[in-house]
Amino acid sequence: MTQPPERMCPSTTAANATVFLGMITPAGRVAYVTPPMPAEVALATADAASGPVESRYRLAGPCVTSRCGFWTGDHCGLGERLVASYAETTGEPKTNLPHCAIRRSCRWYAEQGPAACTPCSHVTTDAR
Numbered sequence: 001m002t003q004p005p006e007r008m009c010p011s012t013t014a015a016n017a018t019v020f021l022g023m024i025t026p027a028g029r030v031a032y033v034t035p036p037m038p039a040e041v042a043l044a045t046a047d048a049a050s051g052p053v054e055s056r057y058r059l060a061g062p063c064v065t066s067r068c069g070f071w072t073g074d075h076c077g078l079g080e081r082l083v084a085s086y087a088e089t090t091g092e093p094k095t096n097l098p099h100c101a102i103r104r105s106c107r108w109y110a111e112q113g114p115a116a117c118t119p120c121s122h123v124t125t126d127a128r
């Protein structure tokens, strides 16, 4: 039997990160980086004195499913909630997908489709 593809969490902590997705701009948007950059490379240059790195970097890592509080049992509740709330508040067209390094393995994209990508660009990971 073939194994399902490993999904990536597009908003993870530095401790679980394997890919650097991008920088958070002063406007609170993600400036995505392609091709993929290993998280360890980006984290090696992070200034620890500037507070939690998750407030400045968006990081991706393996989805931990049931070990995450957002896991519903069969999908990511955070991705679902983001898409629903973004559609309610903006109705912004779901086009112009950002150039993102993990689209083929992204948990949110796999479950929510292109609608995940615009709200994704507004997310800052809560590292608490």
Ligand code: SF4
Residues within 6 Å of the ligand: 010, 098, 100, 101, 102, 103, 104, 106, 107, 108, 109, 116, 117, 118, 120, 121
């Ligand atoms: S939701 Fe879209 S933009 Fe965000 S990490 Fe996944 S594929 Fe990339």
